[in-house]
Amino acid sequence: xxxxxxxxxxxxxxxxxxxxxxxxxxxxxxxxxxxxxxxxxxxxxxxxxxxxxxxxxxxxxxxxxxxxxxxxxxxxxxxxxxxxxxxxxxxxxxxxxxxxxxxxxxxxxxxxxxxxxxxxxxxxxxxxxxxxxxxxxxxxxxxxxxxxxxxxxxxxxxxxxxxxxxxxxxxxxxxxxxxxxxxxxxxxxxxxxxxxxxxxxxxxxxxxxxxxxxxxxxxxxxxxxxxxxxxxxxxxxxxxxxxxxxxxxxxxxxxxxxxxxxxxxxxxxxxxxxxxxxxxxxxxxxxxxxxxxxxxxxxxxxxxxxxxxxxxxxxxxxxxxxxxxxxxxxxxxxxxxxxxxxxxxxxxxxxxxxxxxxxxxxxxxxxx
Amino acid sequence: xxxxxxxxxxxxxxxxxxxxxxxxxxxxxxxxxxxxxxxxxxxxxxxxxxxxxxxxxxxxxxxxxxxxxxxxxxxxxxxxxxxxxxxxxxxxxxxxxxxxxxxxxxx
Numbered sequence: 013x014x015x016x017x018x019x020x021x022x023x024x025x026x027x028x029x030x031x032x033x034x035x036x037x038x039x040x041x042x043x044x045x046x047x048x049x050x051x052x053x054x055x056x057x058x059x060x061x062x063x064x065x066x067x068x069x070x071x072x073x074x075x076x077x078x079x080x081x082x083x084x085x086x087x088x089x090x091x092x093x094x095x096x097x098x099x100x101x102x103x104x105x106x107x108x109x110x111x112x113x114x115x116x117x118x119x120x121x122x123x124x125x126x127x128x129x130x131x132x133x134x135x136x137x138x139x140x141x142x143x144x145x146x147x148x149x150x151x152x153x154x155x156x157x158x159x160x161x162x163x164x165x166x167x168x169x170x171x172x173x174x175x176x177x178x179x180x181x182x183x184x185x186x187x188x189x190x191x192x193x194x195x196x197x198x199x200x201x202x203x204x205x206x207x208x209x210x211x212x213x214x215x216x217x218x219x220x221x222x223x224x225x226x227x228x229x230x231x232x233x234x235x236x237x238x239x240x241x242x243x244x245x246x247x248x249x250x251x252x253x254x255x256x257x258x259x260x261x262x263x264x265x266x267x268x269x270x271x272x273x274x275x276x277x278x279x280x281x282x283x284x285x286x287x288x289x290x291x292x293x294x295x296x297x298x299x300x301x302x303x304x305x306x307x308x309x310x311x312x313x314x315x316x317x318x319x320x321x322x323x324x325x326x327x328x329x330x331x332x333x334x335x336x337x338x339x340x341x342x343x344x345x346x347x348x349x350x351x352x353x354x355x356x357x358x359x360x361x362x363x364x365x366x367x368x369x370x371x372x373x374x375x376x377x378x379x380x
Numbered sequence: 381x382x383x384x385x386x387x388x389x390x391x392x393x394x395x396x397x398x399x400x401x402x403x404x405x406x407x408x409x410x411x412x413x414x415x416x417x418x419x420x421x422x423x424x425x426x427x428x429x430x431x432x433x434x435x436x437x438x439x440x441x442x443x444x445x446x447x448x449x450x451x452x453x454x455x456x457x458x459x460x461x462x463x464x465x466x467x468x469x470x471x472x473x474x475x476x477x478x479x480x481x482x483x484x485x486x487x
Contacts, residue, residue, distance in 0.1 A: 133384070133407045136480045138441055138453040146434040147443055147453075154432075154464070199435040245407055247443060247451035251432055 013107045017224035017231035018378070020048030020217035021340040026181040026210040026328035028122055033065045036119040036213035037074045040333075044115065044215035045078070048227050051217070055227075058084035058105055058114035062098035063332035064091060064124045074117055084111055091129070091367035092283065094118060095214070095335025096374035102218045103234055112220045113227075119213035120330035127209060129368055134247040142197055142206065144246050144369040145284035149200040151251035152286050155300070162304030164191035166285040167204045167325050169311040174322025176352040179337070181210045181328030205285040210328035214336040216343075230347045235360075236268025236377030246369040254287075254370035257294040261364075261375050265296075268377040270360060272296030275377075277316075277345045277355045278362040279338035282323040291364050292318060295375075320345065320353040335365035339376065346380040381474075383421070384408045388474035393424040395447060406450045424450075426470040428482065433462045444482055446470055454480030 022043030024036055045051050059082045061070040071085030084105060088098040095118040102114040128139045135143070152158045168188045174180035186194075186204055194204040217227065224231040238260035242248065249255075265271060272295055280295070282288035289303035297318075298306040310318060321327050321341040324334060342361035344350045359380055366373040387394045396408035400417045412419055424447050433442030433456055440456040454470070456462050468482035 131407070133478050134451060135453045136478045138455075139477065142436075143434075143441060143453055146436075146441075147432045150434050151432050197436070201434075247453065251443070 014109065015221040016103045016106045016218055016234050017221065017228065018216055018234070018339070018343045019219045019224055019228035019231050020044050020051060021215070021343055022047055023179045023214040023337060023340060024212055025179050026212035026330055028181055028208070029211060030122050031211035033063060033067055033119045033121055034070070034073055036211065037061060037070065037117045038077050040119070040213035040215040041074060041078055041115060041117045044217055048217055049229070051227055053078060053080045055113050056080045056082055056115050057111040058082050058102060060085070060098045060102055060114060060116045061087045062089070062094035062116065062118035062336065063087060063120055064089055064094060065119070065121060065332070066125060084114070090372065092281070092329070092331050093335055093365040093367040093372060093374045094332045096339065096363060096365040096376060097335070099216060099218070099336065099339055099376070100237055100239065100374060103237065106218055106220050112223045114218050115215060116218065116336060117213065117215040118333040118336040120211065120332045122209055122211045124209060124331055129244070132245045134245045141283065142201055145206065145286070146198040146200040148251055148290070148369070149284065149286040152289065153200070155252045158289065158304050160192060161188060162308060163205060163285040164188045165308050165311050166282060166288045167191045169307060170282060170319050170323040170326035173316055173320055173353065174326025177321040177327055180322050180326055181208065201284065207283050207324035207329040210330045212328060212330035212333050214333045214340055216336055216339060230380065232343045232346050233379050234376055235379040236264040236270065238263030238267065238375040239373070241372035243371045244368065246371065249369055249371065252300065254290050254294045254366065254373065256370055256373040257291060257364060257366060260373040261295045264375040264377050268379070270377060274360050275362045276358040276360055277320060277342060278318055278364065279321065279341050280318060280323065280364040281366045282319060282325050283329070285325065288318065288323065295362065295364060316353055316355060320350065320355060335363065335374065338363045338365060342378050346378055385474050385478070388472045388478050391472060393426065393470060393472045394421040395424050395450065396421060404448045404450055424470065428468050428470055430456065430462055430464055430466045430468060432464060444468060452480045454482050456482045456484065458484040
């Protein structure tokens with residue numbers, strides 16, 4: 013099995029405005045290829061597109077607009093974690109020897125259809141994510157005595173970190189007080205506790221070990237992968253847990269031969285504020301009881317270890333692009349190219365991307 | 381419309397179960413996920429318990445566990461603030477989506 017490296021990246025700025033998915037895909041893919049050393053369209057043997065958009069045949073459409081005639085091209089949809097699922101599929105193609113180089117592009121328009129899972133009859137009319145977000149939050153408060161302020165700190169921290177991310181949908185700072193006094197969505201959610209559906213696109217080029225050095229002076233290696241789907245319907249969840257994340261993390265750590273204490277920087281799936289607290293606990297970075305205190309310390313010491321690009325809350329959440337943007341951030345961190353967001357001496361980084369209230373999770377461990 | 385949805389429209393929550401495995405299948409499906417036999421239906425007794433709740437504007441909502449471990453999201457009507465573990469009675473309808481609503485008992 014070949015090792016697999018990330019050798020190129022490209023992104024568009026996220027936006028609240030609706031935009032055309034085909035155009036967005038082209039923009040980020042073009043930036044990705046332009047940023048990659050010696051890259052010619054003939055080198056690209058696979059084009060995978062991740063999106064929740066209903067447009068058809070996007071792998072072939074992106075290939076044609078980019079002047080690529082790949083061996084492999086198709087779309088991948090898995091709600092909010094479509095992006096990492098596409099990267100992991102590309103990993104499998106390369107490590108198995110079916111391909112040496114794959115372009116993975118994800119995009120979404122702000123009015124994407126991916127927020128509601130119609131199949132899940134157990135949600136009834138309460139099928140918008142704010143309902144499960146509220147119940148997870150209420151349950152976390154009840155079980156772990158998590159305070160409104162601790163939840164608000166997640167959002168304030170991620171908005172602050174997003175100020176230094178040129179691709180974030182908003183670069184406005186938000187204080188803890190502003191978050192706590194923002195529009196009330198439910199008794200347990202404020203508008204600034206929620207990630208926002210956006211338009212945006214991100215692309216990444218993956219290459220085999222044999223080819224990686226040709227295309228990058230600093231290839232970043234995918235050292236660990238873990239995935240788990242526990243169900244599709246939200247109501248099977250235990251409210252205080254994200255079981256899929258815990259299982260996926262364990263697999264990823266074993267594959268990378270690391271423990272959670274070895275992680276220097278992580279992008280976690282903060283769909284709502286409470287999700288960041290739950291994720292860092294399930295990843296083994298802290299415990300549920302101490303997660304609020306952990307994030308408070310990060311905020312007070314300006315430590316950007318968790319969600320340096322601002323997470324989903326700060327940067328925006330174009331579903332099909334999110335997992336790829338998370339991966340690009342960790343890649344840049346491990347290459348020392350994150351400017352003001354840089355974590356000193358980052359050697360090992362983690363991406364946590366999940367779908368539908370954590371009914372499935374994908375984890376990747378990257379190393380330089 | 382599926383049988384489950386047609387029955388909801390008539391105010392009946394049908395529980396899908398496998399007689400062979402003695403297990404409920406939720407969300408409902410024609411085939412058991414364990415033994416692949418055809419599943420059967422039985423009417424819910426329409427009782428449940430509140431597992432967690434929150435409130436949007438003036439409407440309480442929550443995660444309710446009804447008969448035989450089936451969980452649904454629905455609206456909760458209560459004269460006072462609901463409590464976890466409280467018993468509720470379910471009523472259902474269907475209008476393009478299932479609609480589950482619950483009334484707190486003894487309140």
